[in-house]
Amino acid sequence: MTVSPEALSAIALMALATYAIRVGGLLLADRLPREGFVAAWLRHIPGAVLAALVAPAIASGSIAEAVAAAVTALVFIATRSLFPAMAAGVVAVYIARLFV
Amino acid sequence: MSSPASPVTTEKPSAYQDLARGARACLPVCISVAAYGLVWGVLAGQAGLSVLEVLLMSGLVFAGSSQFVALDLWTGNPAALPIGALVLAVAIVNLRYVLLTATLRPLFASRLRPSALAAIFVATDENWALTVAEMRRRPTGAAFLVGGGLMIYVSWLASTAIGRLLGAAIDDPAAFGLDFAFTATFLALLLGMWRGKGDLVPWLVGAGAALIAARLIEGNWYILVGGLIGSFAGAVFETRARRDRLA
Numbered sequence: 001m002t003v004s005p006e007a008l009s010a011i012a013l014m015a016l017a018t019y020a021i022r023v024g025g026l027l028l029a030d031r032l033p034r035e036g037f038v039a040a041w042l043r044h045i046p047g048a049v050l051a052a053l054v055a056p057a058i059a060s061g062s063i064a065e066a067v068a069a070a071v072t073a074l075v076f077i078a079t080r081s082l083f084p085a086m087a088a089g090v091v092a093v094y095i096a097r098l099f100v
Numbered sequence: 101m102s103s104p105a106s107p108v109t110t111e112k113p114s115a116y117q118d119l120a121r122g123a124r125a126c127l128p129v130c131i132s133v134a135a136y137g138l139v140w141g142v143l144a145g146q147a148g149l150s151v152l153e154v155l156l157m158s159g160l161v162f163a164g165s166s167q168f169v170a171l172d173l174w175t176g177n178p179a180a181l182p183i184g185a186l187v188l189a190v191a192i193v194n195l196r197y198v199l200l201t202a203t204l205r206p207l208f209a210s211r212l213r214p215s216a217l218a219a220i221f222v223a224t225d226e227n228w229a230l231t232v233a234e235m236r237r238r239p240t241g242a243a244f245l246v247g248g249g250l251m252i253y254v255s256w257l258a259s260t261a262i263g264r265l266l267g268a269a270i271d272d273p274a275a276f277g278l279d280f281a282f283t284a285t286f287l288a289l290l291l292g293m294w295r296g297k298g299d300l301v302p303w304l305v306g307a308g309a310a311l312i313a314a315r316l317i318e319g320n321w322y323i324l325v326g327g328l329i330g331s332f333a334g335a336v337f338e339t340r341a342r343r344d345r346l347a
Contacts, residue, residue, distance in 0.1 A: 003152045004178035010186050011153065014170065015160035017191040022220045025201030026212060032202045037339045042196040044334035045327055046165050047299055048306035049193055050290040052326025053172055055307035056314040057283040065280065072284040073291060082288045083135050089284030094277030 064096035115243040122227065122247025125234070129226045130251050134259035136164055139285055140171070141263020146273050146281070148176025151264055158260040162253060163224070166193040168289060172282065173320050182320070189324055200228045206235065207242040216242065222249025301337040306330020 003011075025032065033039050058069045072089030079085065113121070137158075144154050149171075161167060166189070173186050201223050208216040219242050227248030234240045273279050293299065310326025317325070 002150050003156060004181075006178040006181045006183065007149075007153050008156070010181055010183045011156045011160060013183065013187045014157070014166075014190040015162075017187055018161050018163050018166065018194045018197070019221060021191065021194050021197045022201050022223055023217060025198035026205055026208070026216065026220050028198065029202040029205035032198060034199070034203075037335050039199055040338045041331050041335035042199055044299075044302040044331035044338075045196060046193055047290060047293045048302040048330030048334065049169055049189075049323060049327030050165075050286055050293065051303040051306040051330060052310035052323050053169065054283060054286045054290055055310050055326070056322060057286070059311055060314075061283075065283065068277075068280055069283065069287055072287050076288040076291045080292070081132075081135065082139055082285065082292070085288040085291075086139060086281055086284045089287070090277045090281050092277075093280040093284075097277065 062097075062100050064093055064100040067096045068093035112239040112241065115241055118241040118243035119247035121234075122231070122244035122249075123251050124247075125230045125244075126227055126248035126251045129230070129248070130255040133164075133226065133252050134255045137256050137259025138263040138266070139281075140164070140167060141260040141265075142267035142270075143168075143171050143263075143282060143285060144174075144260065145264050145267035145270075146278065147171040147174040149174060149264070151261065154260050154264040155257065158257050159253075161190065162221070162256065163190070163194050163197070164256070165289065166190040168286065169193050169323070172286075172323065185320060185324075192324060192327065197223070200225070203232060204228065204242075204245060207231070207240065207245060219246050219249075222246060222253055224249065224252055227252055298334065298338050298341070302330040302334025304330075305333035 054069075058065055068089050071092035072085050075088040076082070076085035140158075141154060144157075149157070157167060157170070161170075169189050170186055173182055173189060175181055201220055204220070204223060208219075223245060227245055230248055231240065231245045234244055270276065270278060273281075290303070306326040306329065308326075309329040310322045313322035313325040
């Protein structure tokens with residue numbers, strides 16, 4: 001149960017930024033665009049960030065990671081839930097690495 | 101969705117009724133929040149977060165997708181912690197919250213009171229969606245948002261801590277393929293965000309930009325580069341498609 005000063009300041013600043021955004025929406029409610037370009041941009045950020053995280057991780061791996069990524073995607077599409085998809089991916093990469 | 105205990109009226113319900121109603125509406129959501137929390141907790145252990153750091157981050161930041169992204173940037177060595185990049189990444193992923201909380205403005209009095217500033221802390225994707233749906237059906241107070249928010253808060257804090265403790269039992273994650281859990285989780289989170297063909301452009305452009313940036317720029321900046329360029333491209337595509345439809 002420890003926290004380093006660096007971790008504490010990182011978490012505090014992350015929390016402050018997130019809270020400021022939440023309050024900002026309330027304060028600026030009447031001036032924020034609900035539709036249009038800026039709103040669409042903000043809505044697309046989380047998906048694009050995740051895509052940017054995933055693509056290099058898969059591309060830098062071996063064929064085992066690529067196969068496991070495909071298994072993860074198929075299981076997620078079939079079950080629509082995170083946990084089985086992650087578990088299937090982990091099992092798939094473990095097995096695939098035995099052969100690669 | 102009308103039960104004998106809560107007849108549909110145009111009268112504004114009491115704050116207590118709203119609180120209970122919001123909490124009840126969020127109950128099914130809490131189960132999936134807890135599943136995500138467990139996974140996040142296990143990954144947080146792999147990323148080098150202590151139990152206390154998990155509790156602090158879940159309790160103070162309290163925003164799931166940005167916490168997942170933060171894990172990718174986190175390092176177990178405090179001296180190497182990229183604080184600036186972490187704060188920037190979390191802020192950018194959470195920026196869309198201004199759109200969510202702006203639509204909650206009618207819940208509060210015309211002059212914002214301190215209680216409003218406290219209530220908005222527990223606004224998440226899940227209780228926002230339920231609250232907005234409730235506001236369309238009947239007069240709703242801010243307590244509805246808070247009731248659901250507190251339920252989600254408790255299940256997120258508890259499940260991330262439990263996940264962190266369970267994950268500690270694993271000695272060598274790579275030996276069991278658990279190093280791949282990160283990629284698998286991010287991929288599943290991404291697929292879960294699919295809302296339609298409009299997502300294809302931001303995802304593909306974001307992925308492509310990240311692949312190029314990862315080669316050109318040192319460090320983890322490719323995440324933000326890909327995220328910003330991809331979402332920008334998605335917005336360009338979306339607004340242009342809408343204009344074409346109207347024309």
